[in-house]
């Protein structure tokens with residue numbers, strides 16, 4: 516086998532190759548310096564993709580991120596309260612669990628604002644757990660590193676109940692940036 520293409524290496528790490536193809540690839544790659552290097556870079560991809568999640572996620576997706584990175588913790592925030600998302604330990608994401616009365620909600624929308632209330636990211640449709648009364652927000656260290664978002668943000672949560680929009684709470688999140 517000659518040097519595999521990047522596409523083939525990606526397919527290998529995503530588990531998409533047949534066993535025979537995977538074996539043939541391994542036979543070449545682990546005896547070839549340049550391919551070992553390329554392969555190691557590729558191996559980090561599924562992990563990076565797993566963290567490329569939308570800002571509001573399901574409870575199950577939160578559990579998946581915690582399984583991938585033990586530094587990801589869940590912090591519960593009551594309406595009107597403040598939570599701390601700590602990235603100083605190198606975690607790629609932190610989960611902020613917003614507690615709200617979501618009984619009867621057909622949809623939930625979250626608006627990401629600066630602390631003074633200026634909207635930064637307009638309303639996004641958010642998955643929510645109506646029974647538990649929770650919305651799980653995944654803060655990403657990536658955005659802080661690139662200074663795409665301020666360290667102090669406020670989330671405004673609205674629910675659509677019986678076709679009517681109502682405020683269910685305002686939640687403050689302070690971020691400790693990655694070192």
Ligand SMILES: [Zn+2]
Pocket residue numbers: 517518519543544547548549550
């Ligand atoms: Zn090679």
